[in-house]
Amino acid sequence: MTQPLIRQILDYDNRADPYPLYAELRETPVLHDGHGTYVVSTYWEILSLLHDPRVSSDRRKRTVQDIYGLTQDGDEGSALPPPFLRLDPPEHDRLRTVTNRSFGPPHSPRRVLGMRDELEAVVSGLIDGIEDSGRIDLVEQFSYPFPVTAICRLLGVPREDEPRFHTWADTLAASLDPMPGEDPTERNRRTRDAQLQLGGYLAELIEKRRAHPGDDMLSELAAGTGENGELSTIEAITTAALLLIAGHETTVNLITNGMLTLLRNPEVLKRLGDDPRTAPRIVEELLRYEPPVQLIPNRTAVADIDIAGATIPSGAALWLVPGSGNRDPLRFADPERFDPDREDIEHLGFGSGIHICFGAPLARQETELALSHLARRLHGPRLLEDPPPYRRNAVLRGPRHLYIGCDDIR
Ligand code: HEM
Numbered sequence: 001m002t003q004p005l006i007r008q009i010l011d012y013d014n015r016a017d018p019y020p021l022y023a024e025l026r027e028t029p030v031l032h033d034g035h036g037t038y039v040v041s042t043y044w045e046i047l048s049l050l051h052d053p054r055v056s057s058d059r060r061k062r063t064v065q066d067i068y069g070l071t072q073d074g075d076e077g078s079a080l081p082p083p084f085l086r087l088d089p090p091e092h093d094r095l096r097t098v099t100n101r102s103f104g105p106p107h108s109p110r111r112v113l114g115m116r117d118e119l120e121a122v123v124s125g126l127i128d129g130i131e132d133s134g135r136i137d138l139v140e141q142f143s144y145p146f147p148v149t150a151i152c153r154l155l156g157v158p159r160e161d162e163p164r165f166h167t168w169a170d171t172l173a174a175s176l177d178p179m180p181g182e183d184p185t186e187r188n189r190r191t192r193d194a195q196l197q198l199g200g201y202l203a204e205l206i207e208k209r210r211a212h213p214g215d216d217m218l219s220e221l222a223a224g225t226g227e228n229g230e231l232s233t234i235e236a237i238t239t240a241a242l243l244l245i246a247g248h249e250t251t252v253n254l255i256t257n258g259m260l261t262l263l264r265n266p267e268v269l270k271r272l273g274d275d276p277r278t279a280p281r282i283v284e285e286l287l288r289y290e291p292p293v294q295l296i297p298n299r300t301a302v303a304d305i306d307i308a309g310a311t312i313p314s315g316a317a318l319w320l321v322p323g324s325g326n327r328d329p330l331r332f333a334d335p336e337r338f339d340p341d342r343e344d345i346e347h348l349g350f351g352s353g354i355h356i357c358f359g360a361p362l363a364r365q366e367t368e369l370a371l372s373h374l375a376r377r378l379h380g381p382r383l384l385e386d387p388p389p390y391r392r393n394a395v396l397r398g399p400r401h402l403y404i405g406c407d408d409i410r
């Protein structure tokens with residue numbers, strides 16, 4: 001009986017505006033679909049489950065079948081072992097801690113701070129290169145290429161190899177967004193090929209960096225590998241690939257959702273163009289209002305859990321819906337309003353608990369730079385299509401194209 005509501009969320013027709021459905025969903029904070037999946041849509045319950053050690057991120061612990069065909073990151077039948085996003089403690093903590101060491105502490109990630117000027121130059125270069133023939137596709141010309149370049153610079157991929165990285169990232173992103181009628185076997189083959197090529201490339205680069213370290217994240221990861229090292233080479237490869245996969249489509253969508261929301265709220269866009277210091281609050285509110293990760297469908301209960309009057313049995317699949325929790329009126333005043341001036345924006349856009357987004361400082365910096373430069377340099381920008389066409393993906397939600405017109409780019 002409850003299945004239709006879940007199906008409706010996945011239905012592409014509701015992609016442009018899933019929020020009225022979420023309001024319906026929140027009437028039953030923990031909704032059982034009748035087949036072993038429990039959908040959790042209210043803020044406090046999502047937060048509590050994200051911090052609950054009885055909730056696993058390891059798919060191998062799941063006993064129910066995924067009848068909805070949802071894969072968050074195309075890693076079913078992956079050519080690489082599961083990355084730490086898909087592991088539980090103690091393995092998760094060991095890998096995340098080692099990786100963190102080469103990133104810098106969460107609140108002053110030296111590597112991210114040190115990349116600011118370089119990323120600013122990338123943003124300026126991309127905007128300089130926008131071809132305005134009266135209809136700019138911001139996704140293709142800006143939001144899509146920027147985050148891959150950022151990850152390449154973070155890892156220390158040589159400039160001449162960046163185009164290859166872009167090709168693999170394209171294939172892996174396409175695997176998240178199946179087109180109707182596309183042959184799944186063919187798509188899985190392409191995804192596996194891209195994973196193998198990316199893995200092979202990273203293995204070589206790690207080898208080179210171990211012999212001749214540079215000042216980049218891959219060199220630091222490589223230094224921890226080898227005999228008696230903290231990381232095996234395959235773990236270093238999987239972790240580097242995770243950074244690319246987790247940091248790409250998500251950031252593309254935050255930048256694109258961000259421009260869309262700003263074009264719908266021109267007074268905020270103008271304020272940002274006049275004063276880039278307003279960017280951090282705008283980005284935080286965007287992560288609440290239009291989070292790229294709408295749904296976290298990869299959790300499994302590993303014990304019976306009593307919550308909000310329901311019992312989630314051990315082995316059940318959990319879908320946590322941060323896109324809905326972020327609009328929960330029991331948590332946020334006037335939640336359907338985009339308001340960067342709100343006092344309290346403690347959103348679920350980066351998740352929470354032990355798996356809270358590792359790349360959040362980089363994602364924030366990229367998006368702040370991207371939106372503030374676009375706001376300053378695009379003159380008279382306007383949406384040519386509203387709502388824009390969306391990608392099919394219900395988990396990582398965002399426009400496939402964002403067509404805008406403008407009077408001038410300076
Ligand atoms: C985890 C969102 C950008 C790396 C997560 C999670 C969310 C998220 C919701 C938690 C997933 C879960 O609990 O299962 C986002 C958003 C981004 C973004 C909205 C952009 C706006 C990035 C970037 C990187 C990155 C740029 C890499 C540099 C990771 C990693 C994890 C993660 C490695 C796994 C953490 C763990 O399991 O401990 N992200 N992310 N993310 N993110 Fe991000």
